[in-house]
Amino acid sequence: MKVSVLLPAAGSGQRIGRGPKAFIEVGGKTLLQWALEGFAWADEIVVALPFGHHLDVPGLKAVLGGQTRQQSVFNMVQAATGEIVLVHDVARPFVVREAVERLLCEVRRSGAATLAVPVPDTLVQEQQRQYGAVIPREHYRLVQTPQGFRRELLWKAHLEAQAEGLEFTDDAQLVRSLGHPVALVEGDRRMFKVTYPEDLILAEGLARTWKS
Ligand code: CTP
Ligand code: MG
Numbered sequence: 001m002k003v004s005v006l007l008p009a010a011g012s013g014q015r016i017g018r019g020p021k022a023f024i025e026v027g028g029k030t031l032l033q034w035a036l037e038g039f040a041w042a043d044e045i046v047v048a049l050p051f052g053h054h055l056d057v058p059g060l061k062a063v064l065g066g067q068t069r070q071q072s073v074f075n076m077v078q079a080a081t082g083e084i085v086l087v088h089d090v091a092r093p094f095v096v097r098e099a100v101e102r103l104l105c106e107v108r109r110s111g112a113a114t115l116a117v118p119v120p121d122t123l124v125q126e127q128q129r130q131y132g133a134v135i136p137r138e139h140y141r142l143v144q145t146p147q148g149f150r151r152e153l154l155w156k157a158h159l160e161a162q163a164e165g166l167e168f169t170d171d172a173q174l175v176r177s178l179g180h181p182v183a184l185v186e187g188d189r190r191m192f193k194v195t196y197p198e199d200l201i202l203a204e205g206l207a208r209t210w211k212s
Contacts, residue, residue, distance in 0.1 A: 001108065004082030004151070005042040007035050008072045009090040010050045010065020016197055020050045022090045026200065027207025031093045036060070038095025039088070046079050047090075048072035070167055070174070074158045077151065084108070085154055087171050088146040089193060094206060096188040100146060103185045107148035112180055114148075114172040115187030116141035144187040147171050153180060 009022035009032050018024055022032040029037075032047070036057070039045060048065035049055060055062050063079050065072035073087055084107055088095070099115055106113040119140050125132035147170060149157075157174040161167070168174050172182045194203055 001084050002043045002082040003104070004044040004046060004080040004085045005039040005146070006073060006076040006080060006085055006087045007032070007039075007045065007047040007090050008065065008069055008076070008087065009035075010048045010072045011069065011091070012050065015195055016200070018197075020053070021194060022049075023053075024194075024200070026093055026194075026203045027210070029207075031194065032090050034093035035088060035090045035095065038093075038097075039086075042086075044080065044082055046076045048076050068167060069169065070158070070161065073171060074162065077155050077158055080151060083151060084148060085151045086146040086148045087154075091193045091195065092145060092191050093194065093203060094190045094192075094210060096190055099186070099188040099191065103146055103148050106183045106185050107150070110181070110183050111150045111153055112148070112172070112175045113183040113185050114170070115144040115146060115191065116184045117144060117187045117189055118142075141184055143170060143172065144191050144193075145170070147182075149175055153178075 011021060013019060013021035023030050046061040048063050050065055061079055063075045066075060103113055103115055119137040119142055123135040123137045153175060154171060157178045160178060161174050176182050190206060194200060
């Protein structure tokens with residue numbers, strides 16, 4: 001089955017505060033270049049870019065991003081032609097091939113899956129800035145990308161959410177809101193999301209020894 005990889009890259013990187021994250025360099029390459037290299041094997045790559053940005057990479061489909069991540073993904077699903085789509089945040093530069101293979105295997109079987117990792121720290125509720133109830137972390141997972149779906153299913157979920165005016169932070173929530181189960185597949189902590197300035201220091205360190 002043909003696989004399309006969708007790369008949302010249209011965010012403004014407010015929390016890092018250095019402009020759109022896709023164009024920040026780590027180990028001499030932009031986060032977008034890292035993601036493109038990580039998925040070089042894909043049958044098709046679609047990227048959502050911020051307004052005013054253009055890319056001239058042969059064979060790459062670029063679409064305009066939206067106001068939200070969900071809108072950016074909507075535009076890419078519309079442009080994608082693969083039977084299976086993998087949605088992957090450009091803000092996660094280190095693509096671990098084995099984890100992606102695990103995910104694809106599950107998507108081929110059940111139609112919808114995401115990578116996720118255990119919560120390493122104690123998880124506690126903040127109650128008026130005090131230590132509140134501890135949440136049993138073994139019951140929780142941190143959700144990563146890529147997330148994979150049959151394209152028809154993801155498209156239906158996006159149309160539904162748009163019609164209902166629902167806005168979600170990831171695609172697994174969208175598909176689940178349709179009533180379709182989304183499998184959790186073991187992710188990899190190296191696929192962390194570059195979100196805060198200090199994450200760039202971690203990324204620089206990992207980039208030094210990275211072999212894809
Ligand atoms: N994204 C997107 N379109 C948007 C918002 C986000 O394509 N309108 C993408 C980002 O480029 C990123 C991914 O969604 O690859 C995850 O988003 P996040 O880490 O929140 O990135 P930003 O929105 O850019 O950062 P911030 O929330 O700090 O502004
Ligand atoms: Mg954001």
